[in-house]
Amino acid sequence: MQQGAGAQEVSDAVGGGGWRLLLGTLRTLVPVGSAARAVEVLAAAAAVCGDEADRRLHADVRPGAVLLALVPPAGAGVGTAEVELARRISAVLHGAGAAGEPRSVQLLEIGVDALDAAAVRPFWKAVLGYADAPGADGPSDPLVDPAGRGPAVWFQRMELPRPQRNRLHLDVTVPHDEAQRRVGAALAAGGRLVSAARAPAWWVLADPEGNEVCVSTWQGRDG
CATH class of the missing domain: 3.10.180.10 (2,3-Dihydroxybiphenyl 1,2-Dioxygenase, domain 1)
Known part of the structure; x- marks a missing residue:
């Protein structure tokens, strides 16, 4: 898969991990039980993204859920980099007892x-x-x-x-x-x-x- 891969290819690659392709971004909603847990989820996702977090990771943190979005560089389509980050974030969150819901983003x-x-x-x-x-x-x-x-x-x-x-x-x-x-x-x-x-x-x-x-x-x- 290359940067700017076909939408079907991207969707198939991340669908099992709770991520969904919306308007050129990958998004997932992670339910949490508290604001403190929401911050932990965001910190874990940011750690996975490393130096790319400021450019690639957008988040909306609430006491009941964290919305995570992976955004490609301006002018580029979603591709290998975003798919790999989504998979790695899902693996870390799953290991920590959290997982994204596949049908709760819009x-x-x-x-x-x-x-x-x-x-x-x-x-x-x-x-x-x-x-x-x-x-x-x-x-x-x-x-x-x-x-x-x-x-x-x-x-x-x-x-x-x-x-x-x-x-x-x-x-x-x-x-x-x-x-x-x-x-x-x-x-x-x-x-x-x-x-x-x-x-x-x-x-x-x-x-x-x-x-x-x-x-x-x-x-x-x-x-």
């Missing part, structure tokens, strides 16, 4: 439909206090929370005005093996399937009043 993005993304993007950047994603400052490129807390915001170009529907929609990126269950649950809760033309990359759903959300996975995006 990422939320907000999509803004715009006739002129270059004109509206600076407003959203300013009002949210967001920044350009690393290496991405074009009109359609995402804005990100510098603190790593809020969802990314990206911009989708429209050809014509669309006053008949909302122009903000949510993108919920879930593990590939959870998407069908999530879509089914949303439909059972009163939602409507707008389009599955690009599934399994994404399904477009709408609530009873027509507000849209995309349930997304990494599948169907290679090539």
Whole structure:
């Protein structure tokens, strides 16, 4: 496996260890019983990463769980280095009586439909206090929370005005093996399937009043 390996190859390589591929990162959620235990889990993961921890390891530490994310260098895809780190972290955590849960991670993005993304993007950047994603400052490129807390915001170009529907929609990126269950649950809760033309990359759903959300996975995006 090489850096920037195919998504299916990466997913197969880490799936058994509780990690999932989401938006170009590997993520796992490790349940813990206390804040002290959460800190121990993070310290163990950082020790595995060594000098790469500051660049490759992102974490959200809470009293009940630790979310770990392995991030490739800017402009690179997930590959050998991240897969190997994920395996080593899993082995250390398993040995210490902790393990990641495979189906408890997701990422939320907000999509803004715009006739002129270059004109509206600076407003959203300013009002949210967001920044350009690393290496991405074009009109359609995402804005990100510098603190790593809020969802990314990206911009989708429209050809014509669309006053008949909302122009903000949510993108919920879930593990590939959870998407069908999530879509089914949303439909059972009163939602409507707008389009599955690009599934399994994404399904477009709408609530009873027509507000849209995309349930997304990494599948169907290679090539």
